[in-house]
Amino acid sequence: MTSERFDPPEASRPPASHQDEARFPAVPEQNFHVRRITLIALLVAAIVLPCVYVAAMAFSDLRARMADATNVTLRTVRVAEEHALKVFDMNETLDSRIVDLTQGLDDTGIRAQEGEIHEKLRTMGGGYPQVAAVSIFGREGDLLATSRFYPAPELSIADRDDFTGIRDGKGLEHVSKVMTGHVVGEQVFNTGVERLAADGSFAGVVSVALRPSYFDAFYRELLGGSDTTPMIMSLVRTDGAILAHYPRRPREPQAMAPHSPLAEALAQGRRAGVVRMHSDIDDDNEILAFRRIGAYPVYALCGYRTSAIWAAWYRHLSVLILSMFTPSIVLWCVIWLSLRRLSAEEEAWERWQAEASMRRSIESAYRQSRKMEALGNLVGSVAHDFNNLLMIVSANVQIARRRGAPGLDRELSAMERALKGGQSLTRQLLGVARKQPLRNETLALERWLPACRELLRASLGAKISLVMDIGVDIWPMRVDVAELELALINIAVNARDAMPNGGRFTVRAANINFRRQDGFPLTGDFVQLSLEDTGGGMPPEVLARAFEPLFTTKPKGMGTGLGLPQVFAFCERSGGLAAIDSAIGAGTSVRLYLPRATAAPEAEPPVETGVEESGAPQGLRILLVEDNDEVAAGTEALLQMMGHQVTCVFNADIALCLFDDAHARQARTGEPLPFDLVLSDIHMPGTMNGIDLAEAVQAFDTRLPVILVTGYAEELDRARHVNVRVLSKPFDIALLEELLQAIQRELAQTGADPAAAAHPAD
Numbered sequence: 001m002t003s004e005r006f007d008p009p010e011a012s013r014p015p016a017s018h019q020d021e022a023r024f025p026a027v028p029e030q031n032f033h034v035r036r037i038t039l040i041a042l043l044v045a046a047i048v049l050p051c052v053y054v055a056a057m058a059f060s061d062l063r064a065r066m067a068d069a070t071n072v073t074l075r076t077v078r079v080a081e082e083h084a085l086k087v088f089d090m091n092e093t094l095d096s097r098i099v100d101l102t103q104g105l106d107d108t109g110i111r112a113q114e115g116e117i118h119e120k121l122r123t124m125g126g127g128y129p130q131v132a133a134v135s136i137f138g139r140e141g142d143l144l145a146t147s148r149f150y151p152a153p154e155l156s157i158a159d160r161d162d163f164t165g166i167r168d169g170k171g172l173e174h175v176s177k178v179m180t181g182h183v184v185g186e187q188v189f190n191t192g193v194e195r196l197a198a199d200g201s202f203a204g205v206v207s208v209a210l211r212p213s214y215f216d217a218f219y220r221e222l223l224g225g226s227d228t229t230p231m232i233m234s235l236v237r238t239d240g241a242i243l244a245h246y247p248r249r250p251r252e253p254q255a256m257a258p259h260s261p262l263a264e265a266l267a268q269g270r271r272a273g274v275v276r277m278h279s280d281i282d283d284d285n286e287i288l289a290f291r292r293i294g295a296y297p298v299y300a301l302c303g304y305r306t307s308a309i310w311a312a313w314y315r316h317l318s319v320l321i322l323s324m325f326t327p328s329i330v331l332w333c334v335i336w337l338s339l340r341r342l343s344a345e346e347e348a349w350e351r352w353q354a355e356a357s358m359r360r361s362i363e364s365a366y367r368q369s370r371k372m373e374a375l376g377n378l379v380g381s382v383a384h385d386f387n388n389l390l391m392i393v394s395a396n397v398q399i400a401r402r403r404g405a406p407g408l409d410r411e412l413s414a415m416e417r418a419l420k421g422g423q424s425l426t427r428q429l430l431g432v433a434r435k436q437p438l439r440n441e442t443l444a445l446e447r448w449l450p451a452c453r454e455l456l457r458a459s460l461g462a463k464i465s466l467v468m469d470i471g472v473d474i475w476p477m478r479v480d481v482a483e484l485e486l487a488l489i490n491i492a493v494n495a496r497d498a499m500p501n502g503g504r505f506t507v508r509a510a511n512i513n514f515r516r517q518d519g520f521p522l523t524g525d526f527v528q529l530s531l532e533d534t535g536g537g538m539p540p541e542v543l544a545r546a547f548e549p550l551f552t553t554k555p556k557g558m559g560t561g562l563g564l565p566q567v568f569a570f571c572e573r574s575g576g577l578a579a580i581d582s583a584i585g586a587g588t589s590v591r592l593y594l595p596r597a598t599a600a601p602e603a604e605p606p607v608e609t610g611v612e613e614s615g616a617p618q619g620l621r622i623l624l625v626e627d628n629d630e631v632a633a634g635t636e637a638l639l640q641m642m643g644h645q646v647t648c649v650f651n652a653d654i655a656l657c658l659f660d661d662a663h664a665r666q667a668r669t670g671e672p673l674p675f676d677l678v679l680s681d682i683h684m685p686g687t688m689n690g691i692d693l694a695e696a697v698q699a700f701d702t703r704l705p706v707i708l709v710t711g712y713a714e715e716l717d718r719a720r721h722v723n724v725r726v727l728s729k730p731f732d733i734a735l736l737e738e739l740l741q742a743i744q745r746e747l748a749q750t751g752a753d754p755a756a757a758a759h760p761a762d
Contacts, residue, residue, distance in 0.1 A: 032346050039342065043335045050328045058317050065313055066287070069304040070274055073231070073289035076222065077302035080233055081291040083218060087130055088175075088191065088296050091208045094124055095193040098134065098206045102195060106203065107138040114145050114152065121147035130214035132184045136195075137163065138204045146183050155182050157205075166194050166205050172297045177241045178254065181209050188212070189243050215244035230308030232282055234301040238266050243298065245281060252281045262288055266299065279303065387729035388628045390422050395634030398733045402641050439728065440574070442597040443481055445474045445509050445527060452488060456507070459492035463502035464533075470509045477527050478597040483570045490563035491531045491590050497554060498535030498588060506532045512593070522577055525596035532589040538582040546580050567592070619643035620744060625655045625680035625693065635679075642737060647675070651686040652693035663700055675704065677743060682710040694724045705743055707736075 101120060102110055110117060117136070125134035125147045135146040141158030157163045165173020176190040192207040212235075219233035227247050235244040240256035240263055256263055261275040271292040279286045286303035293300060397415050405412060449470055457466055488507075495505050508530040514522045538546065545551045547568040564580075567590070571578040575595045582588040622644050626632035636646045649655045655678070662673045678697060682690035694706045706724040725739060 032342065035342055036339065039335055039339050043332060043339075046328060046331045046335065050324050054317075054320055054324055057320060058313070061316055062309075062313050065309050066306075069287050069306075069309055070289070073287055073302040073304050074274065076231065076233070077289040077291050077300050079222060080219070080235075080300040080302060081293055084215070084235060084293045084298065084300050085296075087210070088293055088298070090128070091131075091191045091210070092193075094131075094134065094208055095191070095206050097124060098136065099193060099195055102136060102206075104198065106197065107142070107144055110136060110138075110144040115150060117145045118147065118150040118152075121145060125208065130210050132181065132186060132188045132209040132211050135183055135207045135209070136204065137207065139202060141205075143183065144204070148183055153183075157182060162190050162192055162207070163205055166192055167202050172237065172239060175237060175243070175296060175298055177237070178212055178243055184209055186211070212244040216246045216248070219244070219246035230305045232279075232286070232301075232303040232305070234281075234303075236299050236301060238297045238299065240266065242281070249282060256280070262290065262301075265290065276306075386422065386426050388631050390419060390426065391729060392628075392630045392634050393422075394419050394733060395631070395638050399634065399637055399641065402638075439480050439482070440478050441481060442599055443477050443479055443484070445477060445529075446470050448481070449507065449509065452485065455485070456488060456492050456505070459489050460496050460505055464496060464499055465502075465504050467504060467506040468508075469506065471511070473511070474509050475511050475525060475527050476597040476599075477594045479574050479594055480570070483566075483574075484594075487567040487570050487592065488531070490567055494563060495531070495533035495535060495588070498533055498537075503534040505534075506530075508532070511596075522593060526576060526593045527596060529592040529594065530589060531592075532587060534587045537584045537586050537588055538580075539584055543580060543582050547578070564590075619645060620676040620740060620747075621645045621674060622647070623655060623658070623675045623678045623680075624648040625650075625652055625678065625684070625690065627651055627681065627684045631681075638733060639679075639740075642740065644740065651684045652680065652688035652690060653686040655680070655693055656688065656696055659697060659700065673704065676747065677740070678704065678706045680706065680708055682708050691722060694722050698723065707739065 098121065101117065105113070121134045121136075125131040133146055133148045135148075135152075136144045137157055138144050141156045141160070141163050143152045143155050143157075146152050160176075160179075162173045162176035174192060176192070178187055178189045180186065181188040181190075188209040188211055190207045190209050192205045194205055195203040197203040215235055223229045223231050223233060223246065229247070233244075233246045234242060236242050236256060240258065242252075242254055242256065245252065257280050260280075261277045265273055265275055270290075272290065274287065274289045276285070276287055278284070279288070282303075282305065285306040287306060288301060288303040290299050290301050292298070393415065397412055397419070400408070400412060449468065453466065453468065460466060492505065495503075499505075508528075510528050510530075512526050512528045514524060514526065516523050542553055546564050548565065568578045571592050571594065576593045578593070579591045580588065581591070619642070622639055624632060624636055624639070624646050626635065626648065627650055632648050636648050639646045647658075649658065659673070662675075665671055666673060678693070680690040680693055684690065688696070690708045690710070694708060697704055697706055706722075707727060708722075708724050709727045709729055727736065727739075
C-alpha cells in the first residue's frame with residue numbers, strides 16, 4: 001500500500017528545533033481547552049436561560065388560559081342552569097294548572113268539553129315563545145285536546161317512550177328526547193306529567209312541547225351571538241340524549257358518547273363539576289362544565305374548545321419568542337465569532353492531528369473490512385468442511401446399521417442424535433453467513449404444526465405448558481420446512497431459558513394482509529405465526545440487539561448468539577419478516593410473517609397397491625464425483641450396499657474426460673455410455689465444478705440423470721436453473737436412497753437405457 005506525502009503549511013508544521021520554538025511559541029493545549037469551555041458555557045447560558053424563561057412563561061400562560069377557560073365555563077353554565085330551571089319550573093306550573101283543569105274528567109268528559117279546554121290551553125301556552133303546544137292525552141295515548149288545533153286530530157302516542165315511561169313511573173321520561181312532534185310537526189321535546197283518575201289510577205298524560213330552537217337562540221345570545229365562538233352550550237338528559245345544542249354542526253349525533261368522562265359523571269349522579277374530554281358532537285377536545293337543573297333529569301353543559309386555547313397560546317408564544325430571542329441571537333453571534341477566532345489560533349495543530357487521525361481511521365476501517373470479509377469466508381469454509389465431516393459420520397453410521405451391529409443400537413442412536421445437532425449448528429452457521437440453501441415447498445400449517453407438538457414440548461421442558469391456537473382456514477405458506485422447524489426450536493429454547501420456574505408458551509397462527517398505504521415494509525398476503533412466552537421479558541437495550549449475530553445475554557457456554565439471527569435470516573430470505581415485542585415483566589412475543597403460497601399444498605402421493613414385480617430393479621451404474629476421500633469412500637460403500645455399481649473420480653475434469661472417451665467410443669462402436677447416473681459434489685478443485693459438469697453432460701444430448709450435492713445457497717440457486725436433481729449438505733441417506741429407487745423405477749417402467757438411447761449406432 002502506497003502512501004502520499006502530506007506536508008502541512010508552515011503555520012501548522014511542528015517545530016523542528018528550539019530556535020523554531022522560540023520564534024513560534026506554541027500555545028498550550030490546556031489554554032485552548034479552558035477558553036473554549038468558558039465560551040461554550042457562556043453560549044449555553046445565553047441559550048438555556050432564555051429558553052428556560054420562555055418555557056416557564058409559556059407554561060404559566062397556558063395554565064392561566066386553561067384556568068380562565070374553566071372559570072368562564074363555570075360562570076356561563078350557572079346562567080344556563082338558572083334559565084333552564086325557570087323554564088322547567090314554568091312548565092311544571094303549567095302542567096299542574098292543566099291537571100287541575102281536567103280534575104274529575106275522564107276521556108269522554110274532556111272530549112265533551114274540548115272546545116272550552118282548547119281555548120284555555122291556547123291561552124295558557126300561547127304567551128311563551130318556548131312552548132310549541134300544550135296537549136292532553138288519554139289513558140290509551142289518544143290525543144284528547146291541544147292548544148294548536150280544534151278539533152284535535154286523531155292520533156296516538158301509545159308507543160312513544162315518554163308516554164310509556166310516565167305511565168310506568170320512569171322519572172327520566174318526564175322529559176322526552178328530541179323528536180318531530182305528532183301535533184306541532186316540528187322538532188320539540190316534551191315535558192309531561194301523568195293525570196290520575198278519581199281512584200288514583202293512571203288516566204293519561206299532560207304534555208308541554210318545548211322548542212329546542214328557543215334554547216339554541218338563548219345560548220347564541222349568551223355566547224356573544226357569533227358562530228365562531230370557542231364555547232359550546234348544550235342541554236342534555238341524564239342518559240346523554242341531547243335536547244338543545246349551540247353551535248349546531250351538520251350530522252351531529254343525538255346523544256353524548258356513552259363511555260365519556262361526562263357520561264361517567266352523570267351515571268354517578270354528580271350534580272355539578274368539570275371534566276375534560278373529546279366531544280363527538282364538535283369533534284374537539286373540550287373543558288366541559290355541567291350542572292343539574294334542579295330535580296329534573298336534565299343537565300346544562302358549557303364547554304370551551306381547547307384548540308382555541310392552544311391557538312391563542314401559540315400566538316402569544318410566538319410574540320414572546322420573537323421579543324426574547326432577538327437580542328439573544330446577537331449575543332450568540334458574538335460568542336460564536338469568538339469561538340471561530342479561537343479555532344483559527346489552533347488551526348495548525350488541529351489540521352496535523354486531523355491528518356494523523358484520518359490515516360489511523362482509514363487503516364482501521366480497512367482492517368475491519370478485511371476482518372469481516374475473512375470472517376464470512378471462514379464461517380462458510382468451516383461450515384463446508386463440517387458438512388463433509390457430518391457426511392462421513394452419517395455414511396459410516398448407515399453402513400454400520402446395514403451391516404448389523406448387535407449391542408450397538410444405543411451408541412449408534414447417540415451418534416445419530418449428535419449428527420442432527422451438528423446439522424442444526426451447520427444450518428445456523430450458514431444462515432449467519434447467508435449461505436444456507438432454502439428448499440422451499442408449499443406447507444399447510446394446520447396439518448404440519450400439530451405434528452411439531454412433541455418437538456416443541458421437548459425443547460420447552462416439563463415445567464412449561466404448550467398452547468396452540470392455529471386459527472381457521474390458515475393460508476398455505478411457501479417456506480423451507482427444515483428452516484421453519486429450526487426457527488421454532490430456537491425460539492422455544494429461548495422461551496425455556498426465559499422461564500426457569502415454568503410458564504406458558506403459546507403458538508398462534510392467523511392470516512394477515514399488508515397494504516402499501518398502511519406504511520408496512522411488506523405488502524401482500526402473509527401468515528402470521530406468533531410465539532409468545534410469559535417470561536421476564538427483555539429491556540429495551542437488549543431488545544434492540546436481539547437479532548444481531550453472536551449477541552447473547554446467556555452465561556458463557558449456554559448460548560451461541562445464532563438462534564434469533566437464524567430466525568431473522570430465514571424469514572427475510574423466505575420473502576417475509578420477523579419482529580419481536582417485549583417488555584420487562586410482560587413476556588416476549590416473536591412474530592414470523594411468512595408469505596402466502598400461490599398454489600395449494602401437494603397431496604400426499606397415494607400408496608401403490610399394485611402387485612410388485614417378481615424381480616427387484618437392477619442396480620444403477622453410478623459415477624460418483626467427490627474430492628474428499630473419506631466422503632467418497634463412505635458414500636461409495638453405502639451405494640454398493642444398496643446394490644449399485646460405483647465408479648469414483650476425484651473431480652469434474654476427470655469425470656468429463658471419462659464422458660469424452662465414452663462418447664467417442666459410442667460414436668465409433670455404438671456401445672452405450674457406461675453410467676446410468678452421475679452423483680457429483682458442486683464445490684471441487686479443478687477448472688470445473690459440479691454444475692459445469694452437469695451442463696457438459698447435458699450437452700452430449702443425453703437424458704442421463706444427474707444429482708448434485710452442495711452446502712452453499714448461491715450454488716444451490718444456480719443449480720436449480722439446470723435440469724438436475726439437487727441435494728443440500730448434509731443430506732439424509734434415506735432421502736438419497738429414495739431418490740435412487742425412483743430413478744430405478746423410471747428406468748424399469750421405460751425399459752430403456754437412457755445412456756444408450758442418446759446416440760443409437762450408425
